[in-house]
Amino acid sequence: MPSAADSDDHRPLIVHVVFRLQVGGLENGVVNLVNRLPEARYRHAIVCLSEATDFRARIRREDVAIYEMHKRPGQDLGCWRRLFWLLRRIRPSLVHTRNIGCLEAQIPAWLARVPCRVHGEHGWDVSDPDGSNRRYRWLRRLHNPLVHRFIALSRELEHYLSQRVGIRKQKLRRIYNGVDDQTFHPGPSDALPEGFRDNHCVVFGTVGRMHGVKDQTNLCQAFIHLCAEHPQLAGQMRLVMVGDGPLRRACIEQLAAAGRSEQSWLPGNRDDIPALMRGFDVFVLPSQAEGISNTILEAMATGLPVIATDVGGNGELVAADATGALVPANDPAGLGTQMAAYAAQRHLRRIHGEAGRQRVAEYFSLAHMLRAYAGVYDELLDERGVAY
Numbered sequence: 001m002p003s004a005a006d007s008d009d010h011r012p013l014i015v016h017v018v019f020r021l022q023v024g025g026l027e028n029g030v031v032n033l034v035n036r037l038p039e040a041r042y043r044h045a046i047v048c049l050s051e052a053t054d055f056r057a058r059i060r061r062e063d064v065a066i067y068e069m070h071k072r073p074g075q076d077l078g079c080w081r082r083l084f085w086l087l088r089r090i091r092p093s094l095v096h097t098r099n100i101g102c103l104e105a106q107i108p109a110w111l112a113r114v115p116c117r118v119h120g121e122h123g124w125d126v127s128d129p130d131g132s133n134r135r136y137r138w139l140r141r142l143h144n145p146l147v148h149r150f151i152a153l154s155r156e157l158e159h160y161l162s163q164r165v166g167i168r169k170q171k172l173r174r175i176y177n178g179v180d181d182q183t184f185h186p187g188p189s190d191a192l193p194e195g196f197r198d199n200h201c202v203v204f205g206t207v208g209r210m211h212g213v214k215d216q217t218n219l220c221q222a223f224i225h226l227c228a229e230h231p232q233l234a235g236q237m238r239l240v241m242v243g244d245g246p247l248r249r250a251c252i253e254q255l256a257a258a259g260r261s262e263q264s265w266l267p268g269n270r271d272d273i274p275a276l277m278r279g280f281d282v283f284v285l286p287s288q289a290e291g292i293s294n295t296i297l298e299a300m301a302t303g304l305p306v307i308a309t310d311v312g313g314n315g316e317l318v319a320a321d322a323t324g325a326l327v328p329a330n331d332p333a334g335l336g337t338q339m340a341a342y343a344a345q346r347h348l349r350r351i352h353g354e355a356g357r358q359r360v361a362e363y364f365s366l367a368h369m370l371r372a373y374a375g376v377y378d379e380l381l382d383e384r385g386v387a388y
Contacts, residue, residue: 012093012381012388013043015114019101021052021066023269024209025294026098026122028058029177029369035060036370042377045090049079049102065090080108087112093386094118094377100125100136106146116380119143120151121161123291123312126212130289131160140165148380151175151373153292154313173376176316178369179297179360186303186357189278193265196238197279202343203238205280207273207295208287210245218309219286220251221332224258226339233343239264242276277302281349282342288329290314297364300324300356305349307338317364323356 016030034044035058044064046052049071056066067086071079087095087109094116095109109117128136144167151173152158158174161167196203204223208214219241227234241251241264248266255264270276277283283299283306290312297317299306306324308314318324325338342349381388 009043010388011041011043012377012386013045013090014377015045015047015087015090015092015095017047017049017095017097017102017105019048019099020050021046021048022055023053025177027055028294029122030098031055031058032178032180032366033370033373034064036366037374039063041374045092047083047086047105049083049105080104084108084112087114093381093388096120098122100128100139103139103143106143110146115384115386116377117147118149118151118376118380119147120153121157121291122153123157124213124289129213131164137165140167147171148384149173149376151376153177155316156312157291173372175369175372175376176364177292177294177297178366179294179301179364180366181301181357181360183274184277184298184301185274186353187278189275191272191275192240192279195262196240196265200236201238201281202233202236203240203279203281204284204339205240205242205277205282206284206286207242207277207298208285210241210243210247210251212247213288213290214243214245214247215286215288215309215329216241216243216247216251217254218288218330218332218335219284220254220264222284222286222335222339223264224255224260225333225336226343227258227260227263229336230340230343233340237263237343240276240280241266242268242270242273244268273298274302277304280304282307282339284335284339285309285314286329286335287311287314293317297360300364301360303353303357305342305352306356307335307342309335319355319359323352323359 046066048068051068052066069079069082092114095114096118097105098120099122150161150167150171152161210216223239227237252266255261283304285308287309292313296306306318308318309329310326311329320326327334327338
C-alpha cells in the first residue's frame, strides 16, 4: 500500500475520513473525488475508522493510501490515539470528515495541527432520521470551533446546520452530489433475468442498502397494492430491488405471502448497477429519510422517471410532475397509486425520463460537483496560508 507521508511531494494532501469504505452513496462520492480531482493538483488518503471492504478496488489512482483504524463499538480512545499519530506522521494539509459518526475525528486532527479541517453532512443518521436528536445537535455545536468549513449536501441539511445547530453561514457551503452521466445513461440492457425483459413488462426498480430508514418494505406493500387494485395491469408488473441488508429477507417473505415472487427479483448486492438501471422503466425510492440520494441522480441520468418519498433532499432533485413524482413516506397505498399512473402511461415515462436526464446535465453533473469541492479546498488552503 502506498504511504501518504512523502516529504518530497508538495501537492496538498487531502485526508478523507469515513466510517467504513463500503458500497454506498457517501463512499461513492469520496471515490469520485479521489479519482477525478486533478492528480497534478492534490494528493489523497482515505482513513476508515473501522475498515475498508472490496469497494477500495474502485479507486483508480495508485498513489492513494488507505488506513484502517479498526475502531471498536462505542467510545474507543485507542482509535483516536492511533488517528492522532497517523496524522502527525503523514502531515495532511486538510482533513475532511463525513457525517456524525466521523465528527469526533476533528479532535485528533486539531491536536495534530492539521491546518484545514472540513466536515460534510451527507444525510441523517439511522438513529436520527429527522435531526431531532439533541445529543447529536450538541455534538455538532461542540465540534463547531474545530471545523473551518461545513458542507451540506442539501438545502434541508444546510438549514439544519444554520438554524438548529447554530453554524455561521460564512462557514457553510452547499454542494450537491454529482452523477457520472458517462456511466449512467439510457440504452438497451440484458442484465435483468428472463421474464423481466419483455416489452410488455413494466419494471419498477430500486437500488440501495436494505435496512432501516430505506424502508424497502414500503415499496413491497405498494407493489402488492398496485397489483391487487389494478388487476388489468398486474400481469405486466415487475419489481426489482437491488441491495442487501436485514430488510431483504422481510421483503422476500412479504412478496411470497402475496403470491408475487415470480414477479419480483431481489438479487442482493450487484456490481452492474448501471446496466441493471437501464433495464428499469421507473425508479422508486421509498425511504423514510434521505440527504441527497445518489441513486435518484443515477436513475435520472439513465433517463428514468423517479417516484420518491417527499423527505430530505428528494424534493430538491425530483421536479414533481416534470421528472417524476413525490409521495408521502409510509404511505404504500399512495405510492402504489402513483406507480399505477406510470404503469398505464408509457408516454409519460418517456417524457419525464428525458426531462430528468436534462435536469441532471444542468444542475447535478459530476463536473459541477468537482469544481465546487475544489473551490472549497482551495479557498480554505489560501485562507489558512497553506502553500501549494
